[in-house]
Amino acid sequence: MLDLKRSTFFYHRQPKADKNAEIRQKISQIYHEHKGNYGYRRVAEELRKAECVNKKRVQNIMQQLDLKGKCKKRKYRSYQGQIGNIAENLLQRDFNASKPNEKWVTDVSEFKCAEGKVYLSPIKDLFNGEIIAYSLSRSPNFEQIIQMMNQAMTKLNGEHPILHSDQGWQYQMRGYQNLLKENGIQQSMSRKGNCLDNAAMESFFGRLKTECVVDEQCDTFEQLEKRLHEYIYYYNNKRIQSKLKGLSPVEYRAQSLN
Numbered sequence: 001m002l003d004l005k006r007s008t009f010f011y012h013r014q015p016k017a018d019k020n021a022e023i024r025q026k027i028s029q030i031y032h033e034h035k036g037n038y039g040y041r042r043v044a045e046e047l048r049k050a051e052c053v054n055k056k057r058v059q060n061i062m063q064q065l066d067l068k069g070k071c072k073k074r075k076y077r078s079y080q081g082q083i084g085n086i087a088e089n090l091l092q093r094d095f096n097a098s099k100p101n102e103k104w105v106t107d108v109s110e111f112k113c114a115e116g117k118v119y120l121s122p123i124k125d126l127f128n129g130e131i132i133a134y135s136l137s138r139s140p141n142f143e144q145i146i147q148m149m150n151q152a153m154t155k156l157n158g159e160h161p162i163l164h165s166d167q168g169w170q171y172q173m174r175g176y177q178n179l180l181k182e183n184g185i186q187q188s189m190s191r192k193g194n195c196l197d198n199a200a201m202e203s204f205f206g207r208l209k210t211e212c213v214v215d216e217q218c219d220t221f222e223q224l225e226k227r228l229h230e231y232i233y234y235y236n237n238k239r240i241q242s243k244l245k246g247l248s249p250v251e252y253r254a255q256s257l258n
Contacts, residue, residue, distance in 0.1 A: 023053060024061055031067045037211040037239070039069025045246035070210045086172050090188035091164040095200045097127040100253060101159035104132070104152070104185075105201040107166060108140065111209070111228065113218040118225055121148045121170075122232070123163070124204055128256075129241060130249035131204070131232050136225050145170045149179055160184040166198050208235070 030046045031038060038046070040062050044055035062068070097103040103126040110117045121144050122134035133151035137144040163185050165171040171189065180187050190197030212231035218224040237250045244252040 020061055023047070023057075024065065026050075027058060027061055028065060028067070031062070034239070035211070036067075036070055041242055042069070042240055045240050045242065048246065086167070086177070087187040087189040089164075089191060089197060090162050090186060091197070093197060093199070095126050097125070100125060100127045100256070101156060101161045102127060104161050104163045105165070105198055106148070106163060106171075107198060107201040107205070108144075108168060108170065109205045109209075110140075111224060113221060113224040115219070115221050118221060118228070119144065120228060121145060122201075122204070123148060123152050124201055125249075126200055128244060128249040128252045129200075129204075130236050130253060134232060136228060138221060140170075142170055142173055142175065145173075145176060146179070149176075153183055156183065160186065162186045162188050164188040164190070164198060166190045166195070167192055204235075 026047060027043055030043050034042075040059040041055055043062065044053060044058040047053045047058065091103065091105075095103075095105075104123050105126060106121065106123045108119055108121045110119050112118075116138065119137045119140050120134060121137070122131045124130070125132050132155050133148050135144045135147040135151070163180060165188070167189055170176060171187075177187060195202050208228075208231060212227060218227060235249070237248055240246050240248055241252075247255065
């Protein structure tokens with residue numbers, strides 16, 4: 001009735017091979033390996049290490065599989081604040097660095113578990129986003145800052161970085177200021193009440209709380225501390241970043257030094 005050729009009829013009756021079956025499996029593997037932390041862009045970067053795959057194709061397949069990367073909550077702060085009396089804002093929201101140990105940022109954030117709170121104090125190198133030093137404490141204290149700084153000093157090779165922070169009480173201590181001066185580190189501080197002046201550090205905390213802690217509640221201090229140690233290692237050594245040409249912070253630093 002349709003004047004259809006027999007070959008055409010039987011061609012369309014044959015089961016078609018799924019061209020995306022293999023790549024669909026690889027996408028699912030990468031997504032679950034990183035515990036849902038990767039969106040389609042980072043999944044595509046991982047795939048490109050083995051084969052050339054268009055990120056739009058990856059996005060389409062992930063939508064079909066209902067795989068979505070975790071997104072941190074964005075906050076808006078309009079208050080500009082005032083410059084403190086301890087140190088000027090040397091960083092001026094310029095979060096780009098041309099070499100390691102040129103610009104560091106730091107802050108303290110708290111994480112909750114059933115037994116109480118754990119406080120994380122890290123230092124982030126703006127050259128590659130690597131957490132070069134950090135310390136954990138079950139109470140906010142100045143000793144935690146000293147432990148973090150002692151780790152950071154081992155990474156210096158004669159450089160004199162800017163170390164930027166907010167106006168927290170820890171960074172206004174005389175002992176902290178003297179430690180920076182003794183090691184040739186320039187102190188920089190955000191304006192009062194303005195978290196955007198230290199957005200690079202806030203971004204790390206937001207990502208950590210989204211990918212590491214929020215979805216998996218901890219019962220004990222030990223469980224939470226173990227999870228934080230594991231995530232920071234993962235963030236430095238395995239988690240790729242688009243701005244680092246699809247490399248992890250440690251890989252990018254190693255490549256830049258070659």
